[in-house]
Amino acid sequence: MEEIDSRIDEILAQGKKPGPMDKVLLARHPKRPKINQYIDYLFTNFFEQKGDFLGKEDGSIFGGIALFHGMPVTVLGHRKGNDLQENIACNFGMPGPEGYRKALRMMTQAEKFGRPIITFIDTPGAYPGIEAEMYGQSQAIARNLAAMSSMQVPIIAIVTGEGSSGGALAIGVANKVFMLEHAVYSILSPEGFSSILWNDASRKEEASEVMKLTADDLLKFGVIDEIIPEPIGGAHRAPTIVFERIDQLLCRELKTLCAKSGSELARSRYQKFRTMDEQFRVME
Amino acid sequence: MDNLLEKRKGKFEKLRVLREQQRNGGNDAASDLAADIREKEKTMPELFVECPACHKEFTKRHLRDNLYVCPECGYHYGMPPEKRIVALCDEGSFKRFRYHFPEIDPLEFEGYREKKADLREKTRQDEAVLTGVGKIEGKKAVIAVMNSKFLMGSMGIQLGETVTLAVEYAEKHNLPLIIFTASGGARMQEGILSLMQMAKTSTAIERFQKKGGLYIAYFTHPTTGGVSASFAGLGDITLAEPKALVGFAGPRVIEQTIGQKLPEGFQRSEYLEEHGFVDQIVPRSKMRQVISQILTLHQK
Numbered sequence: 168m169e170e171i172d173s174r175i176d177e178i179l180a181q182g183k184k185p186g187p188m189d190k191v192l193l194a195r196h197p198k199r200p201k202i203n204q205y206i207d208y209l210f211t212n213f214f215e216q217k218g219d220f221l222g223k224e225d226g227s228i229f230g231g232i233a234l235f236h237g238m239p240v241t242v243l244g245h246r247k248g249n250d251l252q253e254n255i256a257c258n259f260g261m262p263g264p265e266g267y268r269k270a271l272r273m274m275t276q277a278e279k280f281g282r283p284i285i286t287f288i289d290t291p292g293a294y295p296g297i298e299a300e301m302y303g304q305s306q307a308i309a310r311n312l313a314a315m316s317s318m319q320v321p322i323i324a325i326v327t328g329e330g331s332s333g334g335a336l337a338i339g340v341a342n343k344v345f346m347l348e349h350a351v352y353s354i355l356s357p358e359g360f361s362s363i364l365w366n367d368a369s370r371k372e373e374a375s376e377v378m379k380l381t382a383d384d385l386l387k388f389g390v391i392d393e394i395i396p397e398p399i400g401g402a403h404r405a406p407t408i409v410f411e412r413i414d415q416l417l418c419r420e421l422k423t424l425c426a427k428s429g430s431e432l433a434r435s436r437y438q439k440f441r442t443m444d445e446q447f448r449v450m451e
Numbered sequence: 452m453d454n455l456l457e458k459r460k461g462k463f464e465k466l467r468v469l470r471e472q473q474r475n476g477g478n479d480a481a482s483d484l485a486a487d488i489r490e491k492e493k494t495m496p497e498l499f500v501e502c503p504a505c506h507k508e509f510t511k512r513h514l515r516d517n518l519y520v521c522p523e524c525g526y527h528y529g530m531p532p533e534k535r536i537v538a539l540c541d542e543g544s545f546k547r548f549r550y551h552f553p554e555i556d557p558l559e560f561e562g563y564r565e566k567k568a569d570l571r572e573k574t575r576q577d578e579a580v581l582t583g584v585g586k587i588e589g590k591k592a593v594i595a596v597m598n599s600k601f602l603m604g605s606m607g608i609q610l611g612e613t614v615t616l617a618v619e620y621a622e623k624h625n626l627p628l629i630i631f632t633a634s635g636g637a638r639m640q641e642g643i644l645s646l647m648q649m650a651k652t653s654t655a656i657e658r659f660q661k662k663g664g665l666y667i668a669y670f671t672h673p674t675t676g677g678v679s680a681s682f683a684g685l686g687d688i689t690l691a692e693p694k695a696l697v698g699f700a701g702p703r704v705i706e707q708t709i710g711q712k713l714p715e716g717f718q719r720s721e722y723l724e725e726h727g728f729v730d731q732i733v734p735r736s737k738m739r740q741v742i743s744q745i746l747t748l749h750q751k
Binding site for chain 1: 551552553555557558560561608609611612615637639640642643644645646647648649650651653654655656657658660661675676677679680681682683684685697698699700704705708709713714717718722726727728
């Protein structure tokens with residue numbers, strides 16, 4: 168933990184900016200603000216909703232109903248836990264199908280009651296395990312992607328830490344996607360990427376360079392809409408600054424999005440993902 | 452190795468005769484595609500293959516004539532997309548969709564363009580999917596067939612777009628959609644934009660289905676990762692070829708994560724059937740018949 172901080176301090180002392188691998192480390196920093204802190208600070212009257220109502224409670228997804236400046240919203244996200252005991256209890260933020268189905272249950276209810284949905288993305292990925300496969304990990308993620316795409320309420324996603332693979336996207340099909348300055352969002356972890364493409368997990372630093380996983384890269388790609396600046400040295404050094412910025416952002420965005428009709432929201436979300444890659448596939 | 456070759460050569464004559472008989476008496480589909488394939492096959496040298504399941508040997512031609520299924524044990528080999536189309540569609544009914552894409556390489560990933568160029572030459576496909584519209588026992592449908600031989604059937608921008616355009620064609624023309632899935636997952640070389648193809652394709656399927664469209668997903672070996680967790684996982688009807696590997700995470704990743712060996716048959720079609728994630732396992736020999744039946748049941 169201190170290692171990451173001193174590495175960052177050194178970079179800052181040299182007048183440089185953190186590079187992709189530094190951001191990967193910052194995004195995984197054990198003290199980085201977690202979903203429960205975001206919920207505590209940004210919302211009131213939080214009522215937690217557990218369970219997928221199909222047979223299991225998955226602690227790696229955390230969420231429920233709350234008020235945001237008096238407006239009922241559904242808020243949910245990945246939960247990594249704040250200490251080792253919690254890490255283990257919520258599987259280090261790696262959901263199984265039950266977690267995604269739990270998220271879908273919350274989101275479906277939000278749509279029924281006309282509540283905006285706010286999601287916080289911070290996961291090393293969906294869990295690769297026997298039970299996860301047995302109970303349909305693929306199917307659960309696919310179902311979320313499809314269902315989120317047509318929901319008739321505003322959806323805002325914020326990548327706060329690690330946004331890794333389909334496990335992140337499964338709660339990320341939103342009208343607006345925001346990202347903290349030092350968060351990362353990628354197809355896979357740099358370790359996984361280098362092990363698949365180069366058969367060598369130790370080339371993670373090199374992988375992080377070529378993957379284009381930083382907020383700046385993703386803004387250029389059109390994958391995210393806006394970057395939320397972090398205090399110098401990372402969000403964990405002054406979390407309230409980040410909370411305040413998110414608060415202002417949500418106020419602004421919800422005002423705009425809530426003025427739109429349900430079908431307009433679904434249509435614009437469809438368009439967003441339909442045209443995201445246009446700059447790369449349309450012949451000049 | 453030499454020994455093996457000798458052994459195979461010895462069987463050559465016998466099998467050549469067998470193949471001649473089969474070819475003359477076999478099903479003579481005469482679409483343009485079929486004629487094209489036969490033309491190419493004429494010039495191919497005779498090759499022998501050994502079934503990885505039962506280890507029996509036969510000629511490649513024998514295998515081709517049997518829909519790429521081992522005539523001894525029923526092991527399903529990978530089937531080239533164009534051959535599956537010929538086996539599935541009514542003669543001459545298939546019209547291929549063709550699109551023009553620029554060279555797509557958003558990460559400017561070293562060696563990626565060269566690799567694609569090489570594969571395009573080898574496979575005579577421009578991407579890991581072939582799409583078009585055809586008739587199955589007289590019933591029109593949009594068909595997409597993925598090709599795991601092309602960069603593991605991985606999904607990048609071009610593949611995601613081609614699939615999405617096929618879905619949108621089906622939606623516009625009010626046609627059923629059949630996708631034969633085969634993929635190692637999202638295409639690493641295109642980074643985050645490959646991941647976004649999961650959202651794009653799933654969104655298109657959702658819209659198509661909400662308008663009443665029928666989507667048949669047909670899992671072939673292997674269907675994993677970002678493809679299994681997006682459009683492949685959304686069929687109204689889900690079929691699978693026998694013993695196809697279907698799952699989210701690859702077996703190697705799971706073994707490394709949990710530190711133990713996986714049980715026999717894990718993530719295979721039969722396992723999915725047992726756990727309730729496929730409607731039916733349909734061997735290739737019944738593919739055309741079963742799809743035709745489903746289309747009949749959904750005729751408006």
